[in-house]
Amino acid sequence: MKFKVNGHEVFASTGGRPFDKKKPLIIFVHGSGLTHMTWVLQTRYFAFHGYNALAIDLPGHGLSSGESLKSIEEMADWVNDVIDAVGHKEASLVGHSQGCLVTVECTSRYPDKIKTLSLMGGAGAIPMNPELLSLAENNDPKAVDLMMDWAHGPAGHFGGHPVPGLYHINTGTMLAKSRTIQNTLGVDFRACDNYKNGFEAAKKIKCPTLSILATDDKMCPVKEGKKLASLIDGSQVDIIDNCGHMMLLEEADRVLTVLKKFITTNYPPLSS
Amino acid sequence: MSDKKKELKPNTYKFDTLSLHAGYQPHKNAGSRQVPIYQTTSYLFDDVDHAAALFNLERGGHIYSRISNPTVGVLEERVASLEGGTAALATSSGMSAIFLTVMTLCEAGDHLVVSSQLYGGTVNLFRLTLPKFGIKCTFVKPRDTEGFKKAIQKNTKGIFGELVGNPGNEIMNMPEIAKIAHDAGIPLMVDATYQTPYLCKPFEHGADIVIHSLTKWMAGHGSSMAGILVEGGKFDWMQNDKFPTMTKPYEGYHGLSFAEEFGPTAFTMKARAEGMRDFGPCLSPQNAWNVLQGIETLSVRMKKHCSNAEEMVKYLSNHESVAWVSHPSVPDHPDHELAKKLLPNGRGSMIAFGIKGGKDAGVAFINNVKLASHLANVGDTRTLVIHPASGTHSQMDEATLKFAGLSHDMIRLSVGIEDIDDIKNDFEIGFRAARKPRLVSNQ
Numbered sequence: 001m002k003f004k005v006n007g008h009e010v011f012a013s014t015g016g017r018p019f020d021k022k023k024p025l026i027i028f029v030h031g032s033g034l035t036h037m038t039w040v041l042q043t044r045y046f047a048f049h050g051y052n053a054l055a056i057d058l059p060g061h062g063l064s065s066g067e068s069l070k071s072i073e074e075m076a077d078w079v080n081d082v083i084d085a086v087g088h089k090e091a092s093l094v095g096h097s098q099g100c101l102v103t104v105e106c107t108s109r110y111p112d113k114i115k116t117l118s119l120m121g122g123a124g125a126i127p128m129n130p131e132l133l134s135l136a137e138n139n140d141p142k143a144v145d146l147m148m149d150w151a152h153g154p155a156g157h158f159g160g161h162p163v164p165g166l167y168h169i170n171t172g173t174m175l176a177k178s179r180t181i182q183n184t185l186g187v188d189f190r191a192c193d194n195y196k197n198g199f200e201a202a203k204k205i206k207c208p209t210l211s212i213l214a215t216d217d218k219m220c221p222v223k224e225g226k227k228l229a230s231l232i233d234g235s236q237v238d239i240i241d242n243c244g245h246m247m248l249l250e251e252a253d254r255v256l257t258v259l260k261k262f263i264t265t266n267y268p269p270l271s272s
Numbered sequence: 273m274s275d276k277k278k279e280l281k282p283n284t285y286k287f288d289t290l291s292l293h294a295g296y297q298p299h300k301n302a303g304s305r306q307v308p309i310y311q312t313t314s315y316l317f318d319d320v321d322h323a324a325a326l327f328n329l330e331r332g333g334h335i336y337s338r339i340s341n342p343t344v345g346v347l348e349e350r351v352a353s354l355e356g357g358t359a360a361l362a363t364s365s366g367m368s369a370i371f372l373t374v375m376t377l378c379e380a381g382d383h384l385v386v387s388s389q390l391y392g393g394t395v396n397l398f399r400l401t402l403p404k405f406g407i408k409c410t411f412v413k414p415r416d417t418e419g420f421k422k423a424i425q426k427n428t429k430g431i432f433g434e435l436v437g438n439p440g441n442e443i444m445n446m447p448e449i450a451k452i453a454h455d456a457g458i459p460l461m462v463d464a465t466y467q468t469p470y471l472c473k474p475f476e477h478g479a480d481i482v483i484h485s486l487t488k489w490m491a492g493h494g495s496s497m498a499g500i501l502v503e504g505g506k507f508d509w510m511q512n513d514k515f516p517t518m519t520k521p522y523e524g525y526h527g528l529s530f531a532e533e534f535g536p537t538a539f540t541m542k543a544r545a546e547g548m549r550d551f552g553p554c555l556s557p558q559n560a561w562n563v564l565q566g567i568e569t570l571s572v573r574m575k576k577h578c579s580n581a582e583e584m585v586k587y588l589s590n591h592e593s594v595a596w597v598s599h600p601s602v603p604d605h606p607d608h609e610l611a612k613k614l615l616p617n618g619r620g621s622m623i624a625f626g627i628k629g630g631k632d633a634g635v636a637f638i639n640n641v642k643l644a645s646h647l648a649n650v651g652d653t654r655t656l657v658i659h660p661a662s663g664t665h666s667q668m669d670e671a672t673l674k675f676a677g678l679s680h681d682m683i684r685l686s687v688g689i690e691d692i693d694d695i696k697n698d699f700e701i702g703f704r705a706a707r708k709p710r711l712v713s714n715q
């Protein structure tokens with residue numbers, strides 16, 4: 001669906017079900033340079049089971065208009081504006097990679113509004129390789145190729161997508177190249193690199209939190225994810241073997257099973 | 273110590289590695305090094321919730337082998353990876369892949385612009401069968417790039433062609449025709465059966481959907497029928513209102529908007545969810561496995577196919593019984609330069625040549641060769657020959673034959689990977705026989 005936030009049109013997938021104000025809201029926040037489409041194997045489930053599942057495209061990404069936001073803090077405020085814009089008072093947040101920085105910051109800023117937080121491939125800080133950052137800022141498609149290489153674990157490099165017929169490295173590449181690289185990936189990488197408040201923000205989080213980490217994640221290694229989780233009161237951690245940073249696609253089923261249990265327990269759906 | 277930092281390089285697997293490994297993880301399959309043949313019709317649901325999730329496309333997984341099968345799925349991913357595509361859907365034959373592509377794209381009342389030089393079966397589909405479904409086509413000669421533009425109408429939903437026309441070896445200017453398609457907001461579909469991704473990756477030249485008859489060089493051993501459609505993932509279905517069944521909540525699949533939900537894989541998702549459900553041309557797991565065996569050696573075979581073909585071009589060009597030879601490697605072939613650009617790894621193993629003495633000589637040649645097989649296929653490991661005017665294109669009248677770039681003296685040769693001297697010796701037998709009827713009739 002489309003709606004306006006700060007005068008710009010925002011696109012969010014509703015997982016194939018119409019938006020229904022009565023249902024609790026889950027907002028899915030994608031990673032650097034990507035779009036709502038990375039969440040397709042999680043959102044549709046929640047949409048069909050008593051939730052509004054909104055997989056948003058950040059401004060300037062995917063099908064959303066406007067310019068890309070330049071800092072994680074701005075993105076965090078923007079996610080809060082999304083909750084208001086769709087007429088809800090509260091929400092659960094799910095983030096992947098950069099989306100973890102955004103949702104951690106957002107939860108710390110709006111503790112009364114955010115009911116649960118789920119982090120995938122998250123860390124308290126995501127310092128960027130300077131060369132990768134420079135390639136992305138210079139609109140070089142090699143930045144996307146490098147990201148796809150590092151973001152997939154050894155198993156993911158072979159393929160074996162849960163949806164028959166899809167080859168996920170190429171699908172990810174197409175998503176990351178769907179808009180101008182320097183305006184999406186370039187701006188996002190710089191925002192990640194600049195963000196220093198992750199660990200402080202984490203300490204303020206009181207809502208139930210889940211971290212899903214993967215043993216072969218090179219971008220946000222398990223060690224970093226655990227460090228972040230250790231700062232959040234009562235945070236649950238689930239570690240997936242033989243999987244890389246793109247766990248939401250590489251191990252979509254496992255991720256959905258863990259996420260489903262966590263969210264339905266801590267933020268129950270509208271029963272039909 | 274050198275202070276020059278090593279340049280960052282992506283380490284994703286390359287072509288030869290992907291052709292052996294892509295789409296398959298042994299540790300998820302009991303450690304089986306070979307891809308298992310999942311000889312089953314259907315798959316257990318964990319519970320009712322899981323069943324519903326699979327039907328609603330909430331989760332990935334298999335339901336029923338008409339829609340998808342794990343062995344077939346490995347093949348689909350493997351070909352998608354080799355082509356540089358986002359997704360693929362394998363079918364029971366090349367023809368069903370073409371039909372499914374058109375039916376996923378078009379509705380009654382739509383129109384396609386189609387290259388006139390196509391495999392005979394494809395010509396019949398576009399000329400005679402699709403009109404029965406209300407889908408009309410305008411044929412344009414492959415070299416008439418401007419003609420493709422002129423033929424586009426308001427209701428045109430795509431352009432379709434074979435990169436190297438069959439069997440006249442005319443090459444369409446794919447990058448320019450892709451631009452024409454994209455300026456009109458429609459996709460370019462390319463049948464790249466003759467090239468395989470080893471010789472050309474059409475997505476790199478602007479194609480949006482690639483189709484293969486896997487029956488040919490991809491499987492390579494003349495054992496199994498199979499086809500596939502591959503999606504490039506770049507085409508923006510939402511840029512105009514030409515493709516409502518892709519972009520609007522679609523009644524044909526529980527109100528799903530394929531483009532919104534699946535973006536770069538939307539076409540394949542729709543072709544599977546709707547097309548396999550309603551038409552059902554599914555590939556058997558055994559045949560998928562046979563094709564996978566072939567793809568393992570694709571590079572090795574294609575190299576030999578191409579080097580043998582170039583040898584045969586030289587041999588035929590210098591032969592007294594041969595009137596003309598058509599192959600993109602011949603310097604005076606009208607598309608010689610374009611072929612260099614589009615087919616840098618080799619120009620393919622299909623040769624057309626004219627035999628002196630016309631139709632009768634052609635028939636005598638075909639009837640007398642011993643090693644080359646006379647049959648209606650191409651892209652076998654073995655050398656194949658056919659005389660289109662009396663075989664594959666025999667339903668065509670004189671004028672249609674000419675429009676399709678054919679002539680009565682034309683022999684179509686699919687060069688195999690046998691020892692080159694044995695192929696040449698066999699052709700000598702054929703040529704000797706072909707000269708005889710002329711000697712007799714001249715007396």
Ligand SMILES: Cc1ncc(COP(=O)(O)O)c(C=O)c1O
Pocket residue numbers: 365366367368391393394434438463465466484485486487497498499649650
């Ligand atoms: C270029 C081309 N496309 C499609 C086909 C049809 O494929 P199949 O025979 O696998 O149905 C053929 C078959 O000869 C072909 O040569």
